[in-house]
Amino acid sequence: MLSDATVLVTGGAGFIGSHIVMRALKENARKVIVIDNFVAGKHKNLRNVARDKKLEIIPGDVRDVEVIQPLVKQSDVVFHEAASKLVVSLKTPRIDLGTNIVGTFNILEAAKGTNVRIIHASTGSVLGSADKPMPENHLPEPTTLYGISKLTAEKYCLFYAREFGVRVSVLRYFHVYGPHQDYHGEAGVVNIFLSRVLGGEPPVIYGTGEQIRCFTYVEDNVDANILVAFQEDTVGEVYNLASRARVTVKDLAEMIIEKYASEKMEPVYAPARQGENLRPIPDTEKIEGLGFKEKMAFEEGLEITKRWIEKDIQEDSYY
Numbered sequence: 001m002l003s004d005a006t007v008l009v010t011g012g013a014g015f016i017g018s019h020i021v022m023r024a025l026k027e028n029a030r031k032v033i034v035i036d037n038f039v040a041g042k043h044k045n046l047r048n049v050a051r052d053k054k055l056e057i058i059p060g061d062v063r064d065v066e067v068i069q070p071l072v073k074q075s076d077v078v079f080h081e082a083a084s085k086l087v088v089s090l091k092t093p094r095i096d097l098g099t100n101i102v103g104t105f106n107i108l109e110a111a112k113g114t115n116v117r118i119i120h121a122s123t124g125s126v127l128g129s130a131d132k133p134m135p136e137n138h139l140p141e142p143t144t145l146y147g148i149s150k151l152t153a154e155k156y157c158l159f160y161a162r163e164f165g166v167r168v169s170v171l172r173y174f175h176v177y178g179p180h181q182d183y184h185g186e187a188g189v190v191n192i193f194l195s196r197v198l199g200g201e202p203p204v205i206y207g208t209g210e211q212i213r214c215f216t217y218v219e220d221n222v223d224a225n226i227l228v229a230f231q232e233d234t235v236g237e238v239y240n241l242a243s244r245a246r247v248t249v250k251d252l253a254e255m256i257i258e259k260y261a262s263e264k265m266e267p268v269y270a271p272a273r274q275g276e277n278l279r280p281i282p283d284t285e286k287i288e289g290l291g292f293k294e295k296m297a298f299e300e301g302l303e304i305t306k307r308w309i310e311k312d313i314q315e316d317s318y319y
């Protein structure tokens, strides 16, 4: 249980990390430490808990051994969410490599010889695409540098678990959505489409729109992190983590227009993006075997996210 644990959340001011932080505080963690270099993280993601005395926010970088090492050593559980995302890997691959590989290596090295439990956030991008749902042991064929750096980090995790007894498990996330996800960027299609439609702009579909996504609500993702953290037989294992929702990008655009557009509009089509996977669909039986089942229905999660975006846009225009 998280109660009485010292919890470190790397990337804790980001989208998923901030939800893990809030959950850990809600579940009475003794202390929750966030390390984030704020390249993508935002203080406002943590504002609901900012006054909680059990929360410590450290502006810092997972690439910096001096900073990360003592934080790992004083923790009981580490949720390692800090990462450079796909767009960074396209523009500045050296940063992607440093954060995703060296940053993860630093955490694993610091954990050697300790009892700390690590849940490492990986991604379906390590796998690629296939006609059938891909189990964890599907041959990984990443199509981006981001996928390559995250796959390498996975390999480090599994090696450190096997060879050095580091208590790390790997969760591969797929298309997480919900409040706090950046809607200005180029990732997070649910939030991007919602914000465009709410602003009176049509969603932009890259490619045909036939690409399938298995959207997973962020709180379900947090549930799975906690579930795995407290099952010892998950150490050294990889789990695909996704909901059973299957939606094409085209259907998503049409659904959001139908539900939320204030005037008639059609999606706009643009050329396909480099390395985009058309069917990045996982087989999720392994994590379901641990008891994971998503709680959030897609349309309900969409509505919650839409309300959050509306509020966020309103606040931004106020300040």
Ligand SMILES: NC(=O)c1ccc[n+]([C@@H]2O[C@H](COP(=O)([O-])OP(=O)(O)OC[C@H]3O[C@@H](n4cnc5c(N)ncnc54)[C@H](O)[C@@H]3O)[C@@H](O)[C@H]2O)c1
Pocket (backbone or CB within 6 Å): 010, 011, 012, 013, 014, 015, 016, 017, 035, 036, 037, 038, 039, 040, 041, 042, 060, 061, 062, 063, 080, 081, 082, 083, 084, 085, 099, 103, 121, 122, 123, 124, 172, 173, 174, 175, 176, 177, 182
């Ligand atoms: N959101 C998704 O759909 C999704 C899908 C697959 C995998 N993931 C993985 O989940 C994790 C969290 O992703 P997210 O969507 O919350 O992204 P995010 O960008 O919102 O969060 C990542 C956080 O890490 C921080 N960060 C980046 N580089 C850092 C560094 N060198 N040192 C310290 N902090 C740093 C950022 O400032 C940010 O707050 C990542 O590991 C990502 O690869 C996310």
